[in-house]
Amino acid sequence: MPKPKAGIIYNDIKPIACKVATEIQAKLVDCGWETFMATGAGGILEYSTPGSPVCHTRIEQLTPSNFDHDLEFAIVLGGDGTVLSAFRQLAPCGIPLLTVNTGHMGFLTETYLNHLPQALEKLLERDYEIEERSMLAVKVFRNQALLWEALSLNEMVLHREPLTSMCHFEIQIGSHAPVDIAADGVIISTPTGSTAYSLSAGGPVVTPEVPVLQLAPICPHSLASRTLVFSDREPVNVFPATSYRMVMVVDGNGGCYILPDDRINIEKSIYKARFIRLQPQEFFRILREKLGWGLPHIAKPTSVELP
Known part of the structure; x- marks a missing residue:
């Protein structure tokens, strides 16, 4: 055997x-x-x-x-x-x-x-039990040729280079009409990534089992630009609507330069992240222990003695 x-x-x-x-x-x-x-x-x-x-x-x-x-x-x-x-x-x-x-x-x-x-x-x-979480397949195309690809558990970030001005991003989700976002950058994240960079950019926390992705602008130049949560069945295409080079980073780990005519395609991957769980997963407990979410407030005194 x-x-x-x-x-x-x-x-x-x-x-x-x-x-x-x-x-x-x-x-x-x-x-x-x-x-x-x-x-x-x-x-x-x-x-x-x-x-x-x-x-x-x-x-x-x-x-x-x-x-x-x-x-x-x-x-x-x-x-x-x-x-x-x-x-x-x-x-x-x-x-x-x-x-x-x-x-x-x-x-x-x-x-x-x-x-x-x-x-x-x-x-x-x-x-033990196995918990499955969704991942992203991030691909960069230049002149319709595949230039770069990677799996992502957290997020894809596209942002301006240092010392350059704010960027414009044309983003199409599924078959919906493209939208234009003026910001320092954009984040496309999974529910797992909602507690990473997207959280720092003001995005919501999404529990891992919810079948969604989210788009979070980084320092947007509009009061109307807010985080968008949408179905993870929808592919996303990002086009840099700017005349200079940008930087794409996946999971805070690595990536490539994005030129004005490039296209970034993000879809839910066919592969899943499979976590071994030794006890029933309690997501809110992790939020409380790691990020301080939901901790009780210290009670204020009922009266104050004046001198």
């Missing part, structure tokens, strides 16, 4: 993640699992430069060697950036991920290092 297979993705910049990854691999091997390891660097998109405007790797080509549909699960050790990178690497294979926080915020992580022994026990006993 073949051995069950598992993977480990870790942030090799953090010594603690490297140490724990080795320890987990040894434990899994002792328990009879065939284990494969890779760093989160394989999912980093990198930044283009003016002299090399495209850093393009096809979506399905980011998966590490030996990681395939046969893996029962993978364990991710790092912060939110490593989680985003790991899903870009493994979502095309449908591998569910147990995300372990070795970073700071850890909004996307399921457990912490001090809870890891109990988490591994539940994992090996297959005592």
Whole structure:
């Protein structure tokens, strides 16, 4: 009978993640699992430069060697950036991920290092549920040719370069009439990304199971430009309505320069981010613990004694 297979993705910049990854691999091997390891660097998109405007790797080509549909699960050790990178690497294979926080915020992580022994026990006993979240397929076209593409769990951001003036964006959602937005930039985000850059830009928080996307202008030059929430069945096309170059960034990780005649196409991806949940997911609890949402106000005194 073949051995069950598992993977480990870790942030090799953090010594603690490297140490724990080795320890987990040894434990899994002792328990009879065939284990494969890779760093989160394989999912980093990198930044283009003016002299090399495209850093393009096809979506399905980011998966590490030996990681395939046969893996029962993978364990991710790092912060939110490593989680985003790991899903870009493994979502095309449908591998569910147990995300372990070795970073700071850890909004996307399921457990912490001090809870890891109990988490591994539940994992090996297959005592968990899988939560699926939508991802975006972001593609850049130039003269109808595919120039760049990437998977995104959080958002696509298109913004002006430093020291340039405000930009105009022509945006078409599905078959609806295009709209023109004057702003420093625009954000197209998933429900998962609603608690990331879109939240900082004034967008609403959307619970993960709602089948929508949202468009949030960054510093718009109009009182009428507000965040728009729309069905995730609608494709989005963004055209830079400006005469100079812009910058596109996906998941705060990397991207490419966008020229005036380029077109950015954003659609809900056929691939999903599959999170391993060791306990029933309570999204409002995470909002409260990580972002302080819904914390009770301190009661004011009922009376004040005057001197």
